[in-house]
Amino acid sequence: MRMEADVTVIGSGPAGLVAALHAYESGAKHVLLLEREEELGGILKQCIHNGFGLEQFKIDYTGPEYAERLIEEMERTDVRYLLNTMVIALSPDRIITAVNPDSGVFKVKSRSVVLAMGCRERPRGGINIPGTRPAGVYTAGVAQRFVNIDGYLPGKEVVVLGSGDIGLIMARRLTLEGAQVKGVYEIMNYPGGLKRNIVQCLNDFSIPLYLSHTVTEIRGNERVEGVVVSRVDEKMQPIAGSEQFIACDTLLLSVGLIPENELSKGAGIKLSPTTNGPITTETMETAVPGIFSCGNVSTVFDLVDYVAETGMTAGRNAARFAKASKKEGKSIEVIAGENVRMLFPQRYSFEDDLILFIRCAKPIERPLRIDISPLDMHFKRLYARPNEMIRVKVLKDRLKDITEPIEVNITER
Amino acid sequence: MSLNKKELSRTIQDEIEKETGEKATVSIEDSVVRLNGQFPSNQSVVDAGHIAAEFEQVRGVLNEIDYPGKKPFVPPQKVSDELAGKEFDVVIVGGGIIGVAIARELSQFNLSTAVIERHDDLGTDQTAHSNAMIHPAVVTKSGTLKWEMNYRGNPMYDEVASQLDVDLKRVGTLVVAENPDEELLFSYIEKMSIKHKDPAPKELDREELDRIEPRLAPNIRKGLLIRNTGIISPFELTIAYAENAMANGVQFFVNTSVIGVQTEEGSIKAVDTTRGTIRTHILINAAGLYADRIAEFAGDRFFTIHPRKGETIIFDKSYQPVRTVLASFSMAGEGSKYSKGGGIIPTIDGNLQFGPTAEEVCDREDVSTTFAGLEVLFDKFAPVLERLKPHYEKPDKSKIITHFAGCRAATYKEDFIIEPSNKVKGLVHVAGIQSPGLASAPAIAERVREIIVQEWHPAENAHFEPRRKRGKRFTELDQKEREELIRINPLYGHIVCRCENVSEGEIVDAFHRGIPIKSIDAIKRRARAGMGRCQGGFCMPRVLEIISGEANIEKELVTKSGGKSFILSERTK
Numbered sequence: 010m011r012m013e014a015d016v017t018v019i020g021s022g023p024a025g026l027v028a029a030l031h032a033y034e035s036g037a038k039h040v041l042l043l044e045r046e047e048e049l050g051g052i053l054k055q056c057i058h059n060g061f062g063l064e065q066f067k068i069d070y071t072g073p074e075y076a077e078r079l080i081e082e083m084e085r086t087d088v089r090y091l092l093n094t095m096v097i098a099l100s101p102d103r104i105i106t107a108v109n110p111d112s113g114v115f116k117v118k119s120r121s122v123v124l125a126m127g128c129r130e131r132p133r134g135g136i137n138i139p140g141t142r143p144a145g146v147y148t149a150g151v152a153q154r155f156v157n158i159d160g161y162l163p164g165k166e167v168v169v170l171g172s173g174d175i176g177l178i179m180a181r182r183l184t185l186e187g188a189q190v191k192g193v194y195e196i197m198n199y200p201g202g203l204k205r206n207i208v209q210c211l212n213d214f215s216i217p218l219y220l221s222h223t224v225t226e227i228r229g230n231e232r233v234e235g236v237v238v239s240r241v242d243e244k245m246q247p248i249a250g251s252e253q254f255i256a257c258d259t260l261l262l263s264v265g266l267i268p269e270n271e272l273s274k275g276a277g278i279k280l281s282p283t284t285n286g287p288i289t290t291e292t293m294e295t296a297v298p299g300i301f302s303c304g305n306v307s308t309v310f311d312l313v314d315y316v317a318e319t320g321m322t323a324g325r326n327a328a329r330f331a332k333a334s335k336k337e338g339k340s341i342e343v344i345a346g347e348n349v350r351m352l353f354p355q356r357y358s359f360e361d362d363l364i365l366f367i368r369c370a371k372p373i374e375r376p377l378r379i380d381i382s383p384l385d386m387h388f389k390r391l392y393a394r395p396n397e398m399i400r401v402k403v404l405k406d407r408l409k410d411i412t413e414p415i416e417v418n419i420t421e422r
Numbered sequence: 423m424s425l426n427k428k429e430l431s432r433t434i435q436d437e438i439e440k441e442t443g444e445k446a447t448v449s450i451e452d453s454v455v456r457l458n459g460q461f462p463s464n465q466s467v468v469d470a471g472h473i474a475a476e477f478e479q480v481r482g483v484l485n486e487i488d489y490p491g492k493k494p495f496v497p498p499q500k501v502s503d504e505l506a507g508k509e510f511d512v513v514i515v516g517g518g519i520i521g522v523a524i525a526r527e528l529s530q531f532n533l534s535t536a537v538i539e540r541h542d543d544l545g546t547d548q549t550a551h552s553n554a555m556i557h558p559a560v561v562t563k564s565g566t567l568k569w570e571m572n573y574r575g576n577p578m579y580d581e582v583a584s585q586l587d588v589d590l591k592r593v594g595t596l597v598v599a600e601n602p603d604e605e606l607l608f609s610y611i612e613k614m615s616i617k618h619k620d621p622a623p624k625e626l627d628r629e630e631l632d633r634i635e636p637r638l639a640p641n642i643r644k645g646l647l648i649r650n651t652g653i654i655s656p657f658e659l660t661i662a663y664a665e666n667a668m669a670n671g672v673q674f675f676v677n678t679s680v681i682g683v684q685t686e687e688g689s690i691k692a693v694d695t696t697r698g699t700i701r702t703h704i705l706i707n708a709a710g711l712y713a714d715r716i717a718e719f720a721g722d723r724f725f726t727i728h729p730r731k732g733e734t735i736i737f738d739k740s741y742q743p744v745r746t747v748l749a750s751f752s753m754a755g756e757g758s759k760y761s762k763g764g765g766i767i768p769t770i771d772g773n774l775q776f777g778p779t780a781e782e783v784c785d786r787e788d789v790s791t792t793f794a795g796l797e798v799l800f801d802k803f804a805p806v807l808e809r810l811k812p813h814y815e816k817p818d819k820s821k822i823i824t825h826f827a828g829c830r831a832a833t834y835k836e837d838f839i840i841e842p843s844n845k846v847k848g849l850v851h852v853a854g855i856q857s858p859g860l861a862s863a864p865a866i867a868e869r870v871r872e873i874i875v876q877e878w879h880p881a882e883n884a885h886f887e888p889r890r891k892r893g894k895r896f897t898e899l900d901q902k903e904r905e906e907l908i909r910i911n912p913l914y915g916h917i918v919c920r921c922e923n924v925s926e927g928e929i930v931d932a933f934h935r936g937i938p939i940k941s942i943d944a945i946k947r948r949a950r951a952g953m954g955r956c957q958g959g960f961c962m963p964r965v966l967e968i969i970s971g972e973a974n975i976e977k978e979l980v981t982k983s984g985g986k987s988f989i990l991s992e993r994t995k
């Protein structure tokens with residue numbers, strides 16, 4: 010089987026749904042959305058807590074409600090979607106190979122492609138916790154799926170390692186389901202998740218958060234019987250003598266998300282070592298013409314609203330590319346300067362406004378300035394924390410005459 | 423004679439005291455040395471055992487010295503009688519690679535054979551934790567039984583792999599010379615290889631090196647390729663042997679521990695298991711880390727197993743800096759007296775591994791990994807790899823996807839024991855099978871066959887079928903084959919494990935190949951779901967669902983690896 014499409018979107022999480030919708034609304038006729046799961050919505054389906062779409066729709070939705078709203082909007086269009094469909098290869102000339110139980114293996118030739126595969130959770134191996142290998146060690150997302158979709162409690166006495174948002178949300182969820190969450194341990198000296206989640210998920214339930222702590226050993230032969238936690242020094246090395254054994258039957262890991270870019274790599278798309286996602290311009294176009302990327306496959310965002318925003322941009326530009334393959338335009342680099350750990354996008358191509366997503370390198374608890382050079386442009390903030398992404402917008406007009414790279418620096422005032 | 427014995431025990435006692443500063447009680451009977459006493463540490467106890475074993479006239483060492491932290495051996499409790507009344511000609515204790523290879527070998531005869539394995543799946547002890555290498559014999563000490571089995575077993579793998587439809591790659595061990603002086607050492611390795619009956623290694627110039635192991639450091643001009651080094655999947659091999667044995671009539675009992683052996687007038691009569699007593703007249707002791715316990719049950723103790731732990735780290739597939747088992751002279755001499763010192767080894771699935779370490783431990787069940795182990799492996803191999811392959815990304819810890827450990831079943835003689843018992847008729851020991859036990863497995867099975875044939879003259883099984891076919895794998899098929907397969911069975915079009923592209927069809931197939939399985943790890947070993955970079959993070963709930971359906975058990979009862987390793991605790995309210 011062989012299909013053709015103007016725009017093909019891979020992945021139907023919020024980024025993919027929004028991208029497909031906006032590609033269609035921007036005039037692409039044949040928009041195809043491919044999803045490997047049996048339902049649309051991606052990870053939203055299992056995020057039954059609220060806090061979605063506040064900025065985009067000004068309504069506080071739960072994950073499934075938010076997905077439902079997008080899906081409804083999409084259903085009113087002619088966007089086609091295929092479920093249970095796994096894309097197994099993508100070529101630089103935008104030929105997609107996919108497989109599903111109904112059609113077997115098939116190819117799609119698409120004028121433009123939007124990558125929206127999202128991210129996956131870092132597993133235990135990724136952080137090398139020594140000890141035994143019993144049952145009871147799960148990523149927070151797996152636990153979330155067990156509880157919210159399958160209706161099972163993965164354990165009764167839980168330690169959470171890492172204070173990423175999913176970990177925080179699961180600490181609350183498991184408590185509500187009757188499990189005892191003994192604490193959340195975070196290796197950094199600041200929390201990984203959003204402030205509102207610390208308050209609503211931990212503080213409100215009296216779940217202790219231990220900063221500068223990590224799990225240094227897992228014990229138990231068949232099922233987890235406990236973990237050893239240790240304090241860490243400034244270099245994040247465990248401090249000898251600070252070990253403490255905590256009895257538990259479950260260890261949840263919320264230790265980071267990794268953009269899922271195996272397909273992108275296969276297509277020869279260059280990735281950024283800091284975001285682990287494709288290097289893109291403000292139009293969300295990757296280094297391979299006609300292939301766009303958006304959402305958490307590009308960089309791990311804090312908020313679904315940001316994800317949706319990049320989806321909109323990607324969808325609109327993918328439609329534009331599908332109509333008239335754009336000539337090679339010029340583009341310049343966007344560089345992360347002082348105190349900037351992560352910066353997205355990494356290039357500017359003079360097509361759109363430049364919306365920058367920035368993470369600072371360390372917590373700055375006093376007024377600061379974000380400078381955009383060579384423009385004489387500054388944004389002021391009262392504080393900045395690595396766990397809270399900063400979004401700033403630079404209008405196209407301001408940028409049209411510059412020739413040298415754009416650099417973003419954060420300085421304390 | 424009795425004076426001799428006295429002299430020997432005296433000498434052993436003195437030597438032990440000289441080396442460890444501790445006094446052991448030494449007694450000798452039938453050339454078996456027995457050590458008793460109270461020592462301060464496990465290591466000193468192990469040293470004592472090794473010292474006693476050094477003497478040539480010592481056949482085995484029973485080391486009963488106590489030390490703080492020593493684990494008492496408590497055999498598991500009987501749980502049922504469901505196997506009571508069963509009777510076999512041969513019972514093999516242990517479903518590791520050795521037990522299953524023997525089972526398949528014996529299935530060529532008209533013998534009723536059973537394999538008893540305490541875990542919920544086969545090959546879960548030493549076999550699962552090995553480095554999956556088919557070693558060249560040159561790594562062993564010539565003249566030992568280990569050496570003989572290794573040099574015989576290694577070439578047998580070509581036929582074994584093809585009959586059992588298991589992937590085998592003869593990647594070779596490549597020893598590179600980092601300077602002209604080291605080039606002179608090649609002739610020594612060549613001489614040693616020939617002495618060990620390996621095929622002659624091949625000297626390679628730079629051009630040939632570039633073909634075999636691309637982009638080595640510019641200062642490397644020559645290398646020596648030891649061609650018979652192979653890599654294989656020990657899980658796949660174990661399961662393939664077992665499936666083939668099963669097809670030829672062998673029965674497998676998992677979740678069953680042997681907890682006693684009954685003899686009558688010096689002959690094997692029955693084995694007591696946690697699920698009832700099984701009658702048999704031939705008992706093959708292939709119990710790995712517990713082979714000394716089985717010997718003890720049968721009243722024929724003459725060796726003690728001391729577990730030596732090895733840790734290994736595995737890197738993500740996206741990082742593939744080597745094609746061969748890569749070695750430099752700087753790594754030589756890094757090993758201890760009793761282990762080879764580990765290496766930089768590719769796996770058959772295309773992951774790089776560093777390992778193993780070697781550490782004497784108190785507990786045979788100690789499969790825990792340590793910070794120290796990781797550091798040792800990293801410090802030892804990362805700089806060598808960086809130096810030999812400077813054009814590749816550096817091996818950094820963030821690329822590690824998993825870290826595991828396993829214990830080697832070492833005796834103090836540090837050699838294999840493959841022999842009929844000289845005390846109990848019908849008992850055959852296959853013990854002390856530490857590394858290179860995997861490389862030796864086909865030869866060990868053959869040796870056991872010879873023992874059985876010589877003693878019992880069984881008739882041949884006219885229906886023996888040496889070939890086994892493995893299940894289809896989505897990743898290995900071309901587009902046409904995939905389409906065909908999915909048309910017949912749409913489950914092959916449903917990808918469950920996205921890291922390894924494993925389809926639901928492959929997972930379901932694992933349930934229909936004879937050996938009953940119920941755990942997540944059993945699926946991982948067979949279908950590779952969960953073996954990839956996310957280590958089951960994504961597919962585990964799906965695999966659990968499939969197990970629950972196929973094995974027809976409640977989700978709460980699905981385990982990670984048998985026993986009480988339940989994945990879920992209860993339904994939510």
Ligand SMILES: Cc1cc2nc3c(=O)[nH]c(=O)nc-3n(C[C@H](O)[C@H](O)[C@H](O)COP(=O)(O)OP(=O)(O)OC[C@H]3O[C@@H](n4cnc5c(N)ncnc54)[C@H](O)[C@@H]3O)c2cc1C
Pocket residue numbers: 515516517518519520521538539540541544545546547548549550551552553554555556557678679680681708709710711712713731732733778827828829830831855856857858859860861862
């Ligand atoms: C770290 C490490 C790395 C290694 N690397 C290599 C390598 O690269 N190449 C190589 O050739 N060799 C290697 N080896 C050695 C190799 O793994 C072993 O020699 C081989 O697996 C031994 O197989 P086995 O069947 O004798 O033992 P095992 O695999 O241990 O099998 C014995 C079985 O007996 C069962 N059992 C024990 N007691 C009972 C009981 N009472 N009742 C029922 N069942 C029982 C156990 O559960 C187990 O499954 C390595 C070993 C280790 C530990």
